[in-house]
Amino acid sequence: MDKYVIDRGGNRDLALYSHAPKSYKEFDGLPPVSSSDAHMRWHPLRREWIGHASARQGRTFLPNQADCPLCVMTHNDKPSDIPVDDYEIAIFTNRFSALSLGAETPPEMEIDTTSGIGCCDVISYSADHNASLASLSIERIALLIEAIGERITTIYQNDDIIWSLPFENRGREIGVTLDHPHGQIYSLSVLPNAVKTQADAMAEDAPLTGLSETIDDELVLDRADSALAYVPRWARYPFETWVMPNRAMDGPHQLTAKEIKDLAHMIKAAASRLDGVFDAPMPYTLAWQIAPKGYEGKFHFHLTFQPLKRGRNKQKYLASVEQISGLFLVDLPPERAARILRGEEAGDE
Ligand SMILES: [Zn+2]
Structure with a gap:
């Protein structure tokens, strides 16, 4: 597996994974990131943390394919989270993270609060907007497995992280906000x-x-x-x-x-x-x-x-x-x- 990293600063690396080394044409099209107010509040009866992240209210909601932030760029036309001309698998930090490795001190309240320390990644399965897990080739799914394994290994090196959950929400019935085939990885500092x-x-x-x-x-x-x-x-x-x-x-x-x-x-x-x-x-x-x-x-x-x-x-x-x-x-x-x-x-x- 080959991994090509584009440094975007501020914990926003974009990693592109391919079976064989691949060259990418890069564009300057990165959209701005929303500020994180991530924190957690303690539920005294359920004895568990509740995550708060109001920045997520502004996340991209069911854009047309022409404005899809996971589709490739062919010229400096529109901002994209993956500003290259082609790719196989891409993993990058979510612009609208529910958690942040740099989460600030939580607000003081009469209940316990803690920082929303963690990391939210997006995994795009393919440059093809209309692909799905079922339509991907065996080779591409194998690359996806390897890429997730590599990303987890990297994230687990962070002492603040205790557990990672790679997942996919599939279908508008579930509440997806992007139709492009993709998954996510939530990495937490608390264990649910x-x-x-x-x-x-x-x-x-x-x-x-x-x-x-x-x-x-x-x-x-x-x-x-x-x-x-x-x-x-x-x-x-x-x-x-x-x-x-x-x-x-x-x-x-x-x-x-x-x-x-x-x-x-x-x-x-x-x-x-x-x-x-x-x-x-x-x-x-x-x-x-x-x-x-x-x-x-x-x-x-x-x-x-x-x-x-x-x-x-x-x-x-x-x-x-x-x-x-x-x-x-x-x-x-x-x-x-x-x-x-x-x-x-x-x-x-
Ligand atoms: Zn797309």
Whole structure:
């Protein structure tokens, strides 16, 4: 993998990743950054931090393709976050960050507050505005896996960072504000309760270890030599899909070349199956579940797709019970979801 860095000052490096060294024509088109007022407030009953970042109110909202900040520049026409003539994968710091490595002292209040220290990156998957995870080549998804692994390794060198979450919000139903295919990485200085619970479960019970050998075939979507795509028995979302290497590890930076390729095949297959359910782009959130600091060697890196459609014209909403109690109510059994994803049964209207 080749990495080309454009220094934009103020923690705003732009990294361009490619399989082979590539030359770029650079333009001077960087849009201004909004100031960060990021801080966190303590919720005394939930015993967790709430992030505040009012600068995000002004973020780019569903621009036309001609004004897309993730598309390439061909001349000095419009500002772009990626001011080059072509690229494969780009990662850069979000202009509208909810967190900042240089976050200022938090406001004093009658409740506990802390600085919003962290980092928010944008990952553009492709220069093609109309691409998607399902349409990318295996080689490009492999490059994406490597680029995310490299970025995480760099971010984890910062002592303030305790955990990173690479993710994708896909589809306007989820609330995306840019249609260009992209993901993000949030790197935090605090560990959310739900993340700690999952990491503790991995460390104590290792529920994913050996799963590739013991899993019931009715849940399996696709297999490769070293990786698996499946619907977990404990799925909370309709068509929830997990993809993982068979071998336990902390994150994508520990994958071998063969494992990267196998995982890329599983990711492409999973995204394609989701889009195939209703022959339409499936709205989803996608999480790359990576070991928080302190859990090295006791974690099983995996990806989880959380789709939000239960029927062709029916959206899954998180309503009262889910929002208030965290108890999920599932109306599409995971076993049936697996059959639909494999194309053995039709999805509901
Ligand atoms: Zn675009």
